Amino acid sequence: MSISVGYYPGCSGSGTSVEYDKSTRAVCKKLGIELTEIDDWSCCGSTPAHTVDHTLSAALSARNLVLAAKQGQEEVVTPCPSCLANLRTASHKIEDEAYRPKVEALLDDSCESAATVASTLQLIVEKVGLDAIKKAVVKPLKDLNVACYYGCIMNRPPELMQFDDPENPMAMDKIMEACGATVLPFPLKVECCGAAAGMPKKEIVTELSGRLLNVADSLNTEIIVTACPLCQMNLDLRQGQVNRANGTGYDIPVVYFTQLLGLALGLSADEVGLSKLVVDPTPRLRFAGVL
Amino acid sequence: METIPLNSPDKDFIREVQERSGQNVQSCYQCGNCTAGCPYNFAYDVSVSRIMRLVQLGQREAVLKSHSIWLCATCQSCTTRCPNSIEVAKIMDVLRHMAREAGYATERNVKAFGDAFLESVEKHGRVYELGVTASYVKKTGRFWTDVDLAPAMLPKNKLSIKPHEIRGKEHVAEIFKRYRERDAAKENR
Numbered sequence: 468m469s470i471s472v473g474y475y476p477g478c479s480g481s482g483t484s485v486e487y488d489k490s491t492r493a494v495c496k497k498l499g500i501e502l503t504e505i506d507d508w509s510c511c512g513s514t515p516a517h518t519v520d521h522t523l524s525a526a527l528s529a530r531n532l533v534l535a536a537k538q539g540q541e542e543v544v545t546p547c548p549s550c551l552a553n554l555r556t557a558s559h560k561i562e563d564e565a566y567r568p569k570v571e572a573l574l575d576d577s578c579e580s581a582a583t584v585a586s587t588l589q590l591i592v593e594k595v596g597l598d599a600i601k602k603a604v605v606k607p608l609k610d611l612n613v614a615c616y617y618g619c620i621m622n623r624p625p626e627l628m629q630f631d632d633p634e635n636p637m638a639m640d641k642i643m644e645a646c647g648a649t650v651l652p653f654p655l656k657v658e659c660c661g662a663a664a665g666m667p668k669k670e671i672v673t674e675l676s677g678r679l680l681n682v683a684d685s686l687n688t689e690i691i692v693t694a695c696p697l698c699q700m701n702l703d704l705r706q707g708q709v710n711r712a713n714g715t716g717y718d719i720p721v722v723y724f725t726q727l728l729g730l731a732l733g734l735s736a737d738e739v740g741l742s743k744l745v746v747d748p749t750p751r752l753r754f755a756g757v758l
Numbered sequence: 759m760e761t762i763p764l765n766s767p768d769k770d771f772i773r774e775v776q777e778r779s780g781q782n783v784q785s786c787y788q789c790g791n792c793t794a795g796c797p798y799n800f801a802y803d804v805s806v807s808r809i810m811r812l813v814q815l816g817q818r819e820a821v822l823k824s825h826s827i828w829l830c831a832t833c834q835s836c837t838t839r840c841p842n843s844i845e846v847a848k849i850m851d852v853l854r855h856m857a858r859e860a861g862y863a864t865e866r867n868v869k870a871f872g873d874a875f876l877e878s879v880e881k882h883g884r885v886y887e888l889g890v891t892a893s894y895v896k897k898t899g900r901f902w903t904d905v906d907l908a909p910a911m912l913p914k915n916k917l918s919i920k921p922h923e924i925r926g927k928e929h930v931a932e933i934f935k936r937y938r939e940r941d942a943a944k945e946n947r
């Protein structure tokens with residue numbers, strides 16, 4: 468099986484979420500997916516752009532979809548849900564013939580041909596499939612209790628994302644099960660972690676991420692599995708801040724699903740960037756015999 | 759709950775919110791689902807369903823001066839759960855656009871962070887995380903409130919000390935330039 472798609476890493480992929488980018492590329496390679504990075508891609512504008520103006524946001528995102536099409540890619544995948552939401556929204560706007568000229572006016576280019584976009588999570592679940600993953604597992608994650616946390620926008624709003632269940636998504640749960648892990652029924656799968664409020668309004672993050680950690684802890688979660696750079700950063704890097712604000716003492720590793728999937732597929736700790744995580748998952752992984 | 763004195767309805771305000779969001783605000787029947795699921799409600803001064811009601815009543819000032827519209831994280835819970843399929847999160851976004859245009863920014867730091875982020879994109883074509891932090895600190899005159907993260911962060915070597923410049927950064931800068939020209943043209947109409 469060979470799958471070939473364009474790849475949009477997103478800005479955090481070369482900064483705060485390097486390990487997500489690294490493990491995504493490594494896992495895809497292992498699963499026979501060829502990712503071709505869009506040459507000279509630019510920032511999608513993230514949350515700040517759409518809070519300022521919808522056409523500006525669409526133009527910043529559309530630049531990448533148009534670029535990808537010019538480079539011969541019909542479909543682009545991105546690991547980041549925030550990039551995905553922006554790129555998808557832009558796609559919808561340029562498919563709308565009444566709206567397209569507004570975007571083209573800012574872009575100063577035609578948006579007639581543009582690539583479509585999906586998440587790497589969707590690509591892996593739908594195009595590779597759970598059976599193929601099961602067959603490729605060489606290091607089962609048995610004896611590992613994980614909670615999968617999707618974050619608020621991977622599946623919402625459903626009309627836009629068109630993937631999985633908006634209230635009870637299962638894609639990561641199923642991948643982790645296919646890898647042999649015990650997946651806990653985490654009730655806050657799609658609740659918000661505090662998103663980008665970390666810098667301007669830290670108390671929002673310590674409250675909302677605190678709730679997530681409380682519930683994960685009450686389920687005896689050994690590892691929280693995420694698919695979003697912002698969620699991962701709030702729960703992992705800011706876990707100390709959350710603890711200090713709430714008087715808790717959690718020490719729960721928070722990893723990207725591609726990191727655990729990669730380990731199960733036989734990639735090394737280094738190949739999935741484990742050392743980049745703040746709360747060290749290696750003791751639990753060793754105990755479970757994965758490392 | 760704080761009481762909000764009602765002014766006579768500003769019909770232009772209602773019309774503008776509807777046009778810019780493409781949503782029919784009158785179809786809201788105040789069930790409160792959006793507020794029940796809003797993770798930011800604990801930090802809001804006006805709940806999201808109340809914002810909807812105030813928009814229906816044409817209360818421009820009360821809405822555009824609320825803190826809530828700046829705190830909303832576009833988590834899409836309200837949009838997903840509204841029984842009338844109102845894209846509530848889109849309305850919150852549009853209200854923020856209108857507040858910006860009216861010169862209101864009740865959450866200065868949130869606005870400063872967004873501005874710092876976009877300036878970085880305009881300058882480099884991609885976001886330069888350290889640059890955003892520095893510029894945010896400068897805009898708000900605040901001490902970096904995340905210094906306590908440094909011991910965890912620095913050894914991970916994640917933050918590049920140089921921006922990632924792209925070849926097409928002029929193209930990105932031009933998108934911003936045309937956007938500003940478009941807005942200036944609108945105002946002069």
Ligand code: SF4
Binds near residue numbers: 810
């Ligand atoms: S969920 Fe929809 S109908 Fe109910 S209060 Fe909110 S906006 Fe109105």
Ligand code: SF4
Binds near residue numbers: 831836
């Ligand atoms: S999108 Fe905004 S208003 Fe709606 S539920 Fe989320 S934070 Fe609340």
